[in-house]
Amino acid sequence: MDVVMTIAGTDSGGGAGIQADLKTFQELKVFGTSAITALTAQNTLGVQGIFPISPDFVLQQLTSVFSDFDVKAVKTGMLFSAEIIEVIAHFLQQKNVQLVIDPVMIAKGGESLLQKEAVEALKSKLIPLATVLTPNIPEAEVISGIKIENEDQMANAAHKILQYGVQCVVMKGGHLHDQYSATDKVYLADGTTFSMKSERIQTKHTHGTGCTFSAALTSFLAKGYSLKNAMIEAKKFVQLAIENPLNIGHGHGPTNHFAYQQRKGQYEVSINES
Numbered sequence: 001m002d003v004v005m006t007i008a009g010t011d012s013g014g015g016a017g018i019q020a021d022l023k024t025f026q027e028l029k030v031f032g033t034s035a036i037t038a039l040t041a042q043n044t045l046g047v048q049g050i051f052p053i054s055p056d057f058v059l060q061q062l063t064s065v066f067s068d069f070d071v072k073a074v075k076t077g078m079l080f081s082a083e084i085i086e087v088i089a090h091f092l093q094q095k096n097v098q099l100v101i102d103p104v105m106i107a108k109g110g111e112s113l114l115q116k117e118a119v120e121a122l123k124s125k126l127i128p129l130a131t132v133l134t135p136n137i138p139e140a141e142v143i144s145g146i147k148i149e150n151e152d153q154m155a156n157a158a159h160k161i162l163q164y165g166v167q168c169v170v171m172k173g174g175h176l177h178d179q180y181s182a183t184d185k186v187y188l189a190d191g192t193t194f195s196m197k198s199e200r201i202q203t204k205h206t207h208g209t210g211c212t213f214s215a216a217l218t219s220f221l222a223k224g225y226s227l228k229n230a231m232i233e234a235k236k237f238v239q240l241a242i243e244n245p246l247n248i249g250h251g252h253g254p255t256n257h258f259a260y261q262q263r264k265g266q267y268e269v270s271i272n273e274s
């Protein structure tokens with residue numbers, strides 16, 4: 001059984017963060033472990049409270065898991081502070097794992113999940129260790145310092161981020177103003193790019209989409225899929241999770257992690273090489 005790990009914050013409402021990651025891992029038949037960076041009191045309406053975990057205790061969780069399991073791939077989500085990022089980066093530097101970084105900054109309701117001062121530590125300490133970085137457009141703007149309003153600016157931002165040492169950047173298109181499609185663009189350090197296009201679902205139930213995508217990507221990498229195939233299957237996983245909502249909660253509801261196993265044979269992501 002392939003063992004994976006999520007280093008992230010919790011979501012008491014179960015739609016994002018650690019909970020979304022573990023549900024995704026379970027559906028994709030990998031064994032999920034975790035190191036929690038912060039507890040959030042959260043539901044589909046927003047984040048009502050944040051209780052950060054001490055950096056020492058984050059390190060204790062990492063040490064417990066890695067001293068016992070052969071962890072194949074790790075993803076990070078909400079990291080909250082520079083101190084927590086530094087502890088994680090120092091720890092992972094000495095490990096041979098595939099690392100997916102979802103640079104979570106702001107919850108859909110607008111609450112900050114990463115302190116502003118922590119962006120520098122993310123850029124200089126953690127991103128250089130990563131196999132893949134999965135920013136949404138606002139996160140890519142903060143990390144690159146480039147405003148993204150068109151494809152050229154997106155490519156410039158991706159190439160700047162690749163210079164920080166990460167092997168691959170996926171620009172997630174959920175926030176783009178495209179009425180019909182949700183296109184994610186993938187930029188690799190070898191200069192190649194491709195895009196993954198799916199139908200944009202008109203829905204307010206997109207809580208945890210970024211967490212779910214990066215957890216699925218981590219699972220497929222741990223299972224030995226190539227980077228490209230892992231990315232395509234992760235896109236399929238999140239598309240089906242959005243397309244088949246559970247209709248629970250009174251705000252931005254969670255996605256449906258069960259849908260991939262039920263419907264994966266009925267859906268193909270459209271790939272464009274460039």
Ligand SMILES: Nc1ncnc2c1ncn2[C@@H]1O[C@H](COP(=O)(O)OP(=O)(O)O)[C@@H](O)[C@H]1O
Pocket residue numbers: 135136137172173174175182183184198199200201202203206208209210211213235238239242
């Ligand atoms: N309305 C939608 N319909 C289809 N796919 C979507 C939709 N919104 C987001 N996605 C997809 O969900 C994934 C997460 O994207 P995004 O919402 O940009 O990230 P985040 O949750 O980090 O803000 C991406 O693969 C994106 O293309």
Ligand SMILES: Cc1ncc(COP(=O)(O)O)c(N)n1
Pocket residue numbers: 008009010011016017018040042077078104106107108113206207208209210211212
């Ligand atoms: C603990 C936690 N982590 C991450 C997110 C981001 O959620 P989304 O994937 O919807 O951007 C969240 N709302 N809460």
